[in-house]
Amino acid sequence: MSRSESLIDPTTKHPAGPFPRQQQDPPGRTEEMAPTPDHGxxxxxxxxxxxxxxALITGGDSGIGRAVAIAFAREGADVAISYLESEASDAEETARWIEDAGRMPLLLPGDLRSEAHCEQLIERVRxxxxxxxLLVLNAAHQRDRGGIDxxxxxxxxxxxxxxxxxPVFLARAAVPQMQAGASIITTTSIQGFDPSSRLVDYAMTKAALVAFTKALAEELGPRGIRVNAVAPGPxxxxxxPATGWPDKLPDFGRDTPLGRAGQPAELAGAYVYLASEDASYVSGAIVPVTGGRPL
Structure with missing residues (x-):
């Protein structure tokens, strides 16, 4: 194979759209999406x-969480995923891929808004x-906002x-159980750095998670626990499709330098790197996976 044949053009690796107009009720389901995302x-x-x-991955049933769960399992980890009861079909599909990798899946349905449930998640995994x-704080909720009013x-x-x-409830319960060499990874967003007015409250939380990641990395570094974040773009x-903006979907991701939206599979490697010994001297970092948009 020649060098040119081994190279893959990132602008055409996945379809650039347009994505068909579609809408779902939150939190959204993979089987109702068109096209189906690539989770690796x-x-x-x-x-x-x-x-x-x-490992415990919140929101591990679908999207980025599913891609990370598959990758972690294929790298040799046992993987627990948390999700809402309404996402059970997605969670079961993710569990099938974890089992296919020869690892143990643990399905943990429930509502992360509950402090008690967050504490129970950590105890069930332990x-x-x-x-x-490995604690991956990935679950999130967002909705299109017409205005602050x-x-x-x-x-x-x-x-x-x-x-x-x-994330605070989970980290608070998990840290006493974690040993030197453990790792916490949060999912922040480009919205934490370049916020959209139509996602104002979501963007607020993602900016706060950047501060949370850096502060926790400083606190836990002396204990040998690394804390990092991944900042996805579109x-x-x-x-x-569960955000409430069907008219925006045809052009979703086209404003990036690579000209397209990313697929969940394209983030898995960033989480694996941060979780692995390859990143043993990396803590307090925010890794952008944004299609070229700067943080």
């Missing part, structure tokens, strides 16, 4: 970088797996509790 089911190849690790080494209080509270309260996940 057929492409991700593990290299034994996480053998023996015990008691089932015998420990917790149109934000309903109940949904605003959901954004805050899922995107901010839950990624084709169920969150997008």
């Amino acid at each position: 089911e057929e492409s991700y190849r593990g290299a034994n970088r996480l053998v023996g690790r015990k 008691s089932t797996f015998g420990g917790l080494d 149109e934000i309903p209080t109940d949904d605003f509270e959901t954004v805050m509790r899922v995107n901010l309260f839950a 990624i084709w996940t169920p969150l997008i």
Whole structure:
């Protein structure tokens, strides 16, 4: 194979759209999306970088969470995923891929808005797996906002509790269980650096997670626990058709330098890197996966 034949053009690696207009009720389901996202089911190849690790991924049923779950399992980790009851079909599909990799899946349905549920998640992982080494704080909620005067209080509270309260509840319960060499990875967003007015409350939480990541990295560094974040750009996940902007979907992701939206599979490697020994001297970092848009 020639050098030119081995290179893959990132602008054409995945379809650039247009995505068909579509809309779902939150949190969204993979099977209702068109086109179906790529989570690395057929492409991700593990290299034994996480053998023996015990992981919990919130929002691990679909989207970025599913891609990370598949990658972690193929790297040798046992993987627990948290999700809402309404996402059970997606979660079961993710579990099938974890089992296909020869690892143990643990399905943990429930509502992350509940402090008690967050604490129970950590205990279930510890008691089932015998420990917790990798905590991926990935679950999020967002909705299109017409203006600051149109934000309903109940949904605003959901954004805050899922995107901010839950990571604090989970980290607070997990850190006492974690040993030196463990890792926490948050999912922030380009919205935390370049916020859209139509995602104002979501963007607020993602900016706060940047500060959370850096502060926690400073606190836990002396204990040998690394804390980092991945900042996705426009990624084709169920969150997008469930946001409430069907008219925006045809051009979703086309404003990036690479000219297209990203696929969940294209983020998996960033999480694996941060979780692995390859990143042993990396803490407090924000890794952008944005199609070329600067943070």
